[in-house]
Amino acid sequence: MNRLQEKIMKKNIAVVGLGNMGGRIAKRLLQLGHEVGVYDTNKEVLKTFESLGAKPYETLALLGAVHNIILTVLPNADIVRQVVLGTEGLSTGMRPGTVLIEMTTSIPEVTQEIAAALSRQDVMMIDAPVSGGVQKAENGTLTIMVGGNEQTVERAKPILDLIGTQIIHVGRIGAGHTAKALNNLITATTLAITSEALALGVKMGVDAQKLLDVVNSGSGRSAASETKFPQQVLSRAFKPGFSMALMAKDVGIAVDMAHSVNSPVWVSSAVQKLWQYGVDGGRGDMDHTAIALTIEDMAEIEIKPGLI
Structure with a gap:
C-alpha cells in the first residue's frame, strides 16, 4: 500500500457498535493514528469516543455516506440486518465501492442475505468475526476468520492487519461466521x-x-x-x-x-x-x-x- 492509499484509508474508517470488542477495535485504530467515525446507540459512549478523537455520527445513513470502509461489531444477526438494511440504516447512505467488514458473531444465512442486497448497490462485504478476547483486541493480535471473495478480502486486509495477527480466509461470504x-x-x-x-x-x-x-x-x-x-x-x-x-x-x-x-x-x-x-x-x-x-x-x- 503506497502513501496515498494509506492516507486515504486513514480518513475513511468507521466502526459501528462500541461494546466490548467494537470499542477496543475503535480505540486501537485511533491509537494507530486513524481518523475513525463511530456510531452507537449509547450516547454517553459516543461522547467518550469523541473525547478520544473519534468523529461521532447521529445517524447511520450519514456515516454510511461519508466513510467507505465500515466495520460493524454488533450483538446479533437481527441487529446487523437492521443497522445495515433498515429504513434508516447504513445502506441508505452507502456509495458504490464501499466495503462493509461485518465482525459480529452472526448467522451465515443472514450475512449472505445482507451481502446480496448490498451487491445491488455495488457495495462490497466480507464477514470477519474474531477470536481472542478483549486483551487481544486491545493489542491487535486477534484471530480473524474471513468469508468473502478474494478481491474484497484483499482490499480489506490492510485494515484487518491492524487488529489481527492471524487472518484466515476460510471461504465464501458467510464462511467466517460459520x-x-x-x-x-x-x-x-x-x-x-x-x-x-x-x-x-x-x-x-x-x-x-x-x-x-x-x-x-x-x-x-x-x-x-x-x-x-x-x-x-x-x-x-x-x-x-x-x-x-x-x-x-x-x-x-x-x-x-x-x-x-x-x-x-x-x-x-x-x-x-x-x-x-x-x-x-x-x-x-x-x-x-x-x-x-x-x-x-x-x-x-x-x-x-x-x-x-
Whole structure:
C-alpha cells in the first residue's frame, strides 16, 4: 500500500457498535493514528469516543455516506440486518465501492442475505468475526476468520492487519461466521466438560490444582484448561469479558446450522441445553467461564485448590 492509499484509508474508517470488542477495535485504530467515525446507540459512549478523537455520527445513513470502509461489531444477526438494511440504516447512505467488514458473531444465512442486497448497490462485504478476547483486541493480535471473495478480502486486509495477527480466509461470504460459531461451540464444550471433570475430581477427593496439572500435561488439555481455568475459575476471578448469554447464543447458532444440513448434534445439543440452563439461572451477564459456577451448583462442590 503506497502513501496515498494509506492516507486515504486513514480518513475513511468507521466502526459501528462500541461494546466490548467494537470499542477496543475503535480505540486501537485511533491509537494507530486513524481518523475513525463511530456510531452507537449509547450516547454517553459516543461522547467518550469523541473525547478520544473519534468523529461521532447521529445517524447511520450519514456515516454510511461519508466513510467507505465500515466495520460493524454488533450483538446479533437481527441487529446487523437492521443497522445495515433498515429504513434508516447504513445502506441508505452507502456509495458504490464501499466495503462493509461485518465482525459480529452472526448467522451465515443472514450475512449472505445482507451481502446480496448490498451487491445491488455495488457495495462490497466480507464477514470477519474474531477470536481472542478483549486483551487481544486491545493489542491487535486477534484471530480473524474471513468469508468473502478474494478481491474484497484483499482490499480489506490492510485494515484487518491492524487488529489481527492471524487472518484466515476460510471461504465464501458467510464462511467466517460459520467458522466463528463452530469455534465457539468447541470452546463452550471444552469449558463445560473441564468443569464437570474437575468438579467430579474434587468430589472424589482429588485436589483441583493437581488434577488440572495432570490434564494440562496430558491429552485432555485445551485452551479452557490451560488458560481459562487458572486465570478465571481456580482464581475465582470470573472477570467480565465475553458473557455466558453470548456464548449460549453462539452455541445455538452452531446447533441450528447443524439442523439445517442434517448434521449430527448429539454432544452439541447437550452443550446447548447446559449453557441455556446457566443463562436461565441468572448468570447470563457473567463471563462465560461462570459456566463452572453452574456446574458447581449441581455438583454441590467448589472447584478450587485444596483437598476437601
